[in-house]
Amino acid sequence: MPRPSARPVIALLATALVLGACGGASPAAPTAAVGAGGATGTPSGLSGAPVAGTSAAGTAAAGSSPATPGPVGSAVTPGSPGGTSPVATAASNDQPTIGIPGLGLSLRLPPGWVGLDATVPTSILDSTRARYPDLASALESLRAGEIGFVGYDATSTDPTTPHLTIATTGDAIAVAGLLDALAQQAATQLAKTASITDVQHSPVTLPAGPAAELRYHQKPADGGPEVALDSWFISTAGHTFLVAFQVPVASADEWQPQFRAVAESLSGG
Numbered sequence: 265m266p267r268p269s270a271r272p273v274i275a276l277l278a279t280a281l282v283l284g285a286c287g288g289a290s291p292a293a294p295t296a297a298v299g300a301g302g303a304t305g306t307p308s309g310l311s312g313a314p315v316a317g318t319s320a321a322g323t324a325a326a327g328s329s330p331a332t333p334g335p336v337g338s339a340v341t342p343g344s345p346g347g348t349s350p351v352a353t354a355a356s357n358d359q360p361t362i363g364i365p366g367l368g369l370s371l372r373l374p375p376g377w378v379g380l381d382a383t384v385p386t387s388i389l390d391s392t393r394a395r396y397p398d399l400a401s402a403l404e405s406l407r408a409g410e411i412g413f414v415g416y417d418a419t420s421t422d423p424t425t426p427h428l429t430i431a432t433t434g435d436a437i438a439v440a441g442l443l444d445a446l447a448q449q450a451a452t453q454l455a456k457t458a459s460i461t462d463v464q465h466s467p468v469t470l471p472a473g474p475a476a477e478l479r480y481h482q483k484p485a486d487g488g489p490e491v492a493l494d495s496w497f498i499s500t501a502g503h504t505f506l507v508a509f510q511v512p513v514a515s516a517d518e519w520q521p522q523f524r525a526v527a528e529s530l531s532g533g
Contacts, residue, residue: 377415381413384406399425406429413429415428426512428510437499464478465479472530473498475527477495479494480495494509
């Protein structure tokens with residue numbers, strides 16, 4: 265029986281990365297939200313994350329939507345805004361685990377970060393986009409179901425808001441060597457893209473399963489400031505996920521340990 269060609273998978277990986285770098289998306293499944301603006305409760309699914317928009321007992325709370333773009337949904341970040349450093353302390357075991365039911369995943373976000381999934385009301389997406397205009401493309405992709413999760417640093421005042429997206433790129437690739445080989449070829453293709461520089465690739469073994477990390481810089485198509493991307497292909501929970509972090513180039517080295525901490529916290533749940 266002939267072996268299937270890896271070329272379509274390579275093309276998908278490279279396309280997902282380029283689209284993610286431009287704020288677009290690769291195919292993904294839906295998820296839920298987080299924020300400091302609403303009441304908190306206990307989400308259905310994974311424990312540890314308060315849920316904006318519910319009472320302490322987990323029932324729907326009456327009242328108007330949050331005054332700030334703090335979202336409503338099932339996943340919530342616990343950190344409070346206002347740190348003195350542009351880079352918060354790394355995600356750790358001290359951070360509550362948030363569930364992303366639509367993707368079958370759970371993870372821990374850095375302090376002060378907010379997470380949104382496709383169950384979030386349109387009004388929350390609109391208010392978040394108004395406050396963080398550089399997230400508009402990612403939020404539209406979330407609304408369209410092209411990606412399954414958007415997390416962002418709610419304490420940021422930089423024109424480039426540190427954020428991450430999670431998309432499903434296909435079935436699980438359980439063989440670490442194959443995943444790494446495909447990621448390496450995707451990195452080679454990315455290096456040929458005029459807007460992308462400083463491509464670095466490394467294989468990684470995470471608690472969730474085999475993974476590959478691709479780091480690079482990109483000039484966005486809209487002419488905005490150059491950004492640094494740290495993209496992780498992680499095979500777990502029956503799928504291969506693209507977890508893509510984007511930050512200003514100047515703070516990329518500071519953020520990188522946090523990105524790894526988030527990647528290491530991810531698990532199929």
